[in-house]
Amino acid sequence: MGLKSVVIDAWSWLNYKPIFSDPGRGMPHRRAFPEAHASWVPADDERRLSAYKLLAAYDNNQAAELAEIRDGAAARERREFGDPSMFIDTLVAHVMGREQHITVPGAEQTDTGSETEGAVAEKVQELLREWADDELLPMRMLQCERKAVGLGDGVYLLFWDPDKQRPRLRTYDPGFYFPVLPEDGDGADYPDRIHLAWELPEDPKRGLKARLRRITYEMDWIRPATASGVDQQGRPVRAPVMSEPGDDSPPVPLLGRGDQTDAQGGISRQYAWNDRPSYRTCYLTDATWELGDLTGAIDVDSLPLDKAVFSSNGAGEVLDHLDLYLDFIPVIHTPNTVPPAEEHWGQSSLAKALQAFDELASSDTDSARASATTGLPMIGISGVTDARQQYAVGPGAMFKLGENGRLTTVDTSPALRELREHGHDLADRAANVVRLPAVSLGTMDPSKVPSGYALELSLGPLDSLISGMRLARAHKDTLLLRFVQRLFLAGQHPDWVGVTPLPAKLVRGPYTPTDKAAALEQVTTAYAAKVISLETAIRMLTEAGWPIEDAAKEIEQIQSRSFDQARLLADALGNADEVAAFLGRQAPDEPAAPAPILPPAQAGNQNDNLLAQGQQGSGGNE
Structure with a gap:
């Protein structure tokens, strides 16, 4: 029907x-x-x-x-005047915050010269911040966030670079991202197989046909070691590494470095960041197909490997199920919003306001047409002397009219005014749907805000919006820093030898104007009342936008000048070394106490002299 x-x-x-x-x-x-x-x-x-x-x-x-x-x-x-792009840029700036900081809990509480938990946390925090500076992390985040806000999804890829000796971070368009989601599981679960695939155009100069490239990361059971080789067609592939045959024993596959077999024949591996062995590892495959060879009922997950051409990395390893010696897939999918239950994908921030943008574009088009008639008005002429004469409207134009002749103009400016007001209404409607107040878009006159409290109330929808967007990214940011630490350990970087990965956070700065004076007063009052620690006070000031680069160093500088607290500490402990450590100084060496010197006896006191002599005499008799 x-x-x-x-x-x-x-x-x-x-x-x-x-x-x-x-x-x-x-x-x-x-x-x-x-x-x-x-x-x-x-x-x-x-x-x-x-x-x-x-x-x-x-x-x-x-x-x-x-x-x-x-x-x-x-x-x-x-007409399209960039309103959707302006909304995306505004949301990206808000969700990113003014600055981003990597923090490791406990890094502020360090003991000088001792390998305590605080000192290890401070070391991990410093190493992660150095990596973020070298890898231009804010720029990479900006690239991914613009994809996530505009399209609904963003993708990070991490990999170890042996030349630069650090994990590298790349961002991919979500259109290249094809996860193999479980059919009977939750779509929010981490997939066991992820494809990054895109088409390569034909290159006649190099004699290359249109091709399809696919990079696959797959979690699977640990298998025997493999090495680069070629097959019968001369294609580069990976083949198992076999032992030397003996007199009575055939060759057997060899295990990879550090691998062990159990009683059931399973192969396990002890990773540097785990407490117990694991039986799974991540395999990397990077292959290319000619589009003409892809026939039949196939998709990105079922491409024929017998027609693939495998790539090689800088070390000459063929990327055909290459064992990465990782127990995780270094691909991170970042949704723009919290996905619905059993879903995997986020939603673009333009989704619900897209029809309003269409109406706004139509209104702008009508306004452009109306402005043409307003700038060059339509004129009706009656009573012309020569009907064959052509008239052109312009400065200094002369019109010869007959008796009772006149000129009639059509004023379209009222219609243009209505169209512009209608456009403003549509822009406000789109901002309300997206939950972007006028103050966040910069379209509100600051002088028209009655008070700071009214301004804070107007930012309520934006606060809830950014809170939800940052909630969708919180776990992904933590996962990114966790993967970075594991890749450093897997790459055996000398600075990370013996370091245990710690939970690290990527703190996004404030996105709205903050009252630093009010934050300072609040922190000062709470710290003076002994209801918060100095570490918490420094963290609160950092989140309020105070220019504090390193919280641990800031605390050391504050304590090095806290002489009143040092005096109270000396009275309480009576230990000069503890007080010097609090001030970050060296305790002075105390000299030995001099021997007491008794005053000489007075000559005029004869009784005392006789008594002293009598005591000496009795001592001698004894």
């Missing part, structure tokens, strides 16, 4: 656009989204990839260009 089914999924908010959901089929337009309809793309990912391209078109002012494919050349006349 031609009934149309209603599709409700993570991208159904785009069903209102005909180019995304063709009438009758309910699938994205093939000519507009050819990448999503490639033969190797799974059917479940077609709508996701189409949504990414459509959102990217809005971000780059190309939505009209994309709509032209279905609606014709008239769609190109739509």
Whole structure:
């Protein structure tokens, strides 16, 4: 009967656009989204990839260009003035915060010269901050956050670089990300197999056909060691490493370094960051296929390996199920929002306001047309002397009119005024839907804010929005720093030898104007009342935006000048070494006490002299 089914999924908010959901089929337009309809793309990912391209078109002012494919050349006349891009940039700035800090709990509480837990935490924190500076972590985060806010998802990739001797961090477009999600599990679970795949265009100069590249990270059981080799067709592959055959024993596969077998034949491995052996490891495969060889019912997860050409890394290792000696997949998916139950994907911040942006673009188009008639008004002429004469309106133009002739102008400025006011209303509507107050967009006059309390109330929707977005990223940020520590240990970096990975946090700074004076008064009052520690006070000031680079060093500098507290400490302990350690100084050496010198006897006191002599005489008799 031609009934149309209603599709409700993570991208159904785009069903209102005909180019995304063709009438009758309910699938994205093939000519507009050819990448999503490639033969190797799974059917479940077609709508996701189409949504990414459509959102990217809005971000780059190309939505009209994309709509032209279905609606014709008239769609190109739509004006796009960058409102979606401005919303994305604003949200990215808020969710990133003014600055980002890596903190390790306990790093502020250190004892000088002793390997305590606080000293280890301080060392890990310093090493992670050095890595963040070398790897330009804020810039990488900005790249990923712009993808996450605009498209709904972002992807990080970590890998060990033997040349630079540190983990490298890259960001990928979520359109390249294809996780193999469990069919009977929670979509929020970490997948055991992840593909990063994209097409490579044809290169006639180099004689290369159109190809598909796929990088696969897969968790699997530990297998015997392999080495680089070639197969019968001359392709580079990996083959098992066999032992030398004996007189009575055939060759057997050898184990990798540090691997052991149990009684059941399972291979286990002790990782530097685990307390017990593990039976699983991560394998890396980097291969390329010619698109002409991909025929039949296949997708990105079932590509034929017998037609693949495997790549090699800088060390010459063939990337055909290469054992990375890791018990985790170093790919981190960052959703923009907390995914719904049993879902994996986030939602773009433009999702719910996309129809408002369409209406805003239409209003801007109408305003542009109305402004043309306002700047060059329409004129009606009656009573002309020569009907064949052509008239042109311009400065200094002269018109010859007959008897009772007149000029009539059509004033379209009221319509233009209404269109502009309608555009402002639509912009406010879109900001309300996205939960971006006018003060956060910079469109509010600060002089019109009645008080700071009213300003704080107006930021309420933004606070809840950023709190939810940062909640979706909190675990991913912790996971990123955890993977960095493990990669340093796996790479056997000398600075990390013997270091135990510790839970580290990526603290995002404030995103709204903060009252530093109020924060200082609050911290000072609480610290003076002895309800918070000095470490907590420093942390609160750092979060309020005070320029404190290193909390531990700041605490040491404060204590080195706290002479009143040092005097109280000396009275309480009576130990000069403890007081000197508190001040960060060396205790002075105390000289030995001099022998007491008795005063000489007085000559005029004869009785005392006789008594002293009598005592000496009695002592001698004894």
